[in-house]
Amino acid sequence: MNGYNIMRLDVLTLFPEIFTGYLSQSLLKLAIGRSLVEVPLHNIRDWAIGKHRTVDDRPFGGGPGMVLKPEPVVEAVEAVQQMATSPGHLVMLTPQGRRLDQTVVEQLASHKRLLLLCGRYEGFDQRISDLLEPDEISIGDYILNGGEVAAMAIIDAVIRLVPGVLGDQESNQQDSFSPNLFAHQQRVLEHAQYTRPREYRGQAVPEVLLNGDHGQVARWREQNSLERTRDRRADLLNRKKQ
Ligand SMILES: C[S@@+](CC[C@H](N)C(=O)[O-])C[C@H]1O[C@@H](n2cnc3c(N)ncnc32)[C@H](O)[C@@H]1O
Numbered sequence: 671m672n673g674y675n676i677m678r679l680d681v682l683t684l685f686p687e688i689f690t691g692y693l694s695q696s697l698l699k700l701a702i703g704r705s706l707v708e709v710p711l712h713n714i715r716d717w718a719i720g721k722h723r724t725v726d727d728r729p730f731g732g733g734p735g736m737v738l739k740p741e742p743v744v745e746a747v748e749a750v751q752q753m754a755t756s757p758g759h760l761v762m763l764t765p766q767g768r769r770l771d772q773t774v775v776e777q778l779a780s781h782k783r784l785l786l787l788c789g790r791y792e793g794f795d796q797r798i799s800d801l802l803e804p805d806e807i808s809i810g811d812y813i814l815n816g817g818e819v820a821a822m823a824i825i826d827a828v829i830r831l832v833p834g835v836l837g838d839q840e841s842n843q844q845d846s847f848s849p850n851l852f853a854h855q856q857r858v859l860e861h862a863q864y865t866r867p868r869e870y871r872g873q874a875v876p877e878v879l880l881n882g883d884h885g886q887v888a889r890w891r892e893q894n895s896l897e898r899t900r901d902r903r904a905d906l907l908n909r910k911k912q
Pocket of ligand 1: 764765787788791792794807809810811812814815818820
């Protein structure tokens with residue numbers, strides 16, 4: 671045991687194989703190996719019935735494409751909820767949900783268990799939402815082929831906030847959008863970063879970062895961070911603190 675609480679992220683998908691490469695690399699592999707995070711994969715088709723295990727059908731009223739049927743999806747979610755001692759917070763990936771940002775990531779990371787429900791084709795039969803009342807989340811105003819990439823984005827962002835996952839506990843507080851980046855607690859963009867060499871193709875690292883004066887470095891960083899936020903994402907400065 672590592673002394674940390676394990677976070678469980680159950681993924682419900684028609685294409686579990688999409689996740690296998692992703693789960694076996696880098697930070698996620700380490701987090702799973704150190705029992706900080708677990709990501710069980712569930713194939714929704716396992717809850718479909720009939721010879722062909724059909725999960726989709728044509729839309730009532732006509733139109734292109736296929737719609738995910740309610741029975742296998744609702745039954746898959748109910749069965750997966752029973753697979754751990756306490757039920758998880760159910761997230762449905764959909765372009766029609768509330769938009770993912772760092773505040774939403776923090777909310778999701780506060781749960782010990784999440785279920786990530788991935789759609790495909792033309793999306794879900796409306797009754798799935800009506801019956802299960804999931805937290806519907808979109809990763810942006812564009813259409814993906816399926817919810818798997820969106821689920822991976824959530825997993826990637828959430829595990830950074832799970833205690834013990836990042837080598838340096840403070841590094842997620844130094845990132846863009848963190849409320850803890852500066853004392854003013856506004857969510858802003860991180861300052862510019864530089865590493866060696868001191869000069870490259872005539873471009874020099876700002877002198878203030880080289881002189882070893884931590885107070886000056888901190889002031890420069892805050893100033894640089896506010897300037898680039900004003901230039902690139904002024905909308906962040908107009909938001910209320912959350
Ligand atoms: C082709 S999309 C269906 C889009 C649906 N017909 C619509 O217009 O709202 C198939 C699936 O991909 C996922 N998806 C697509 N875009 C997404 C986004 N921006 N955020 C989260 N999930 C998305 C959802 O799970 C969705 O059910």
